[in-house]
Amino acid sequence: MELPLVVGVDGSEPSLRAVDWATEEAALHGVPLRLVYASLWERYEGPALAPGLGGSAEQVRADDIVHAAARRARRRDTDVKISTEVLPEEPVVALLREGRNASALVLGSRGRGGMAELLLGSVALAAAARADCPVIVLRDDHDVRAVTGRGRRVVLGVGAEPRESAVVRFAFQEARQRRVPLEAVRTWRRPAHGSPGHPLLTGDPAHSQERAASQTLDAALRDTAADHPGVQLHRRTAEGSARQVLLDASATADLLVVGAERRHGHTGLQLGRVTHAVLHHSRCPVAVVPHQA
Known part of the structure; x- marks a missing residue:
């Protein structure tokens, strides 16, 4: 049914x-x-x-x-x-x-x-x-306009949650139905304090964070991308706060997809800060997808 x-x-x-x-x-x-x-x-x-x-x-x-x-x-x-x-x-x-x-x-x-x-x-x-x-x-x-909006793409915010499959699957399905590209975004932050020692010996902390973000993105997308070969996929890592990066991306999107990012508060289940922020300030419709959907 x-x-x-x-x-x-x-x-x-x-x-x-x-x-x-x-x-x-x-x-x-x-x-x-x-x-x-x-x-x-x-x-x-x-x-x-x-x-x-x-x-x-x-x-x-x-x-x-x-x-x-x-x-x-x-x-x-x-x-x-x-x-x-x-x-x-x-x-x-x-x-x-x-x-x-x-x-x-x-x-x-x-x-x-x-x-x-x-x-x-x-x-x-x-x-x-x-x-x-x-x-x-x-x-x-x-x-x-759900079908012919201004952005002609779906944006997916990929979080740190290891159970992202339902969120990713929803985003791919929306992009496929609309016949538009899917842009998957994972943010990273530069460490506040660099590691001591010579950079040639210790490595660049910022590069390490960016590489970790790219690996997280690839791991989240791998299986679902293989199941949707017809969807044009753009992977992007971006330095900055997830809130601001996703809000900026929403300006040219038809739909922004994020995980539920739920946590327990004194009044019961509450939304995390990023989800709450994009619901209030996104410039396109926002889909909040529970990880077990």
Whole structure:
């Protein structure tokens, strides 16, 4: 059975832009599109009915939201199979459950600068930190063309995690479906303090770090690259912070793919600093892929 692409909708412009992008993505991969609205309205409204409408005012509003999103998706592509669901529960809980039987979750988030941005997109951040499937986040300043975007390439950030295969496989599949090159990037940092002694005897520490980055990159890509001979692959090692290198690359990419980079914090599973940064500041959609996907 084909796993659907699930989109969280709430009637906002960012979520509708996510519907646009996800419709093209579903058509690209030949999978169904599932539009989900979740809210705890029953907890606050109770069973009160909206006059003449046969349901609570919030239930009616929720139905209107998913139906409007479905009409929008059908206008974008008439061949994509579309289903809708309205769930009376907390959005993150509902989306995480939907993600267990999804090819990916697609979520919209507002893109704003400064401190306000850090307070927005809590649902997207929580889903990216905990979902069992890839989570793709679009901000409202991202290109909503999944197929013919501005960059014409997919960028993959290769981390230090030894279990990168699911992340790499997802990136190759996206590049293959779009028929665009894949650029795989591994960053390295120059040591703060060089090794004592003569460089001819001790070797250049920077060169050693760059060589290690190249070896990590080759090891992460080797098996999956062999399985996708039709994908044009560009390997790149770059000196600098992973955050800045990936953000710079996102300016000319259609999609940025990173590993989930999850860690435990005082509030449970949280995203690592690099993943968190690219979700907030990337200039293209970001796919956060769990290592076991």
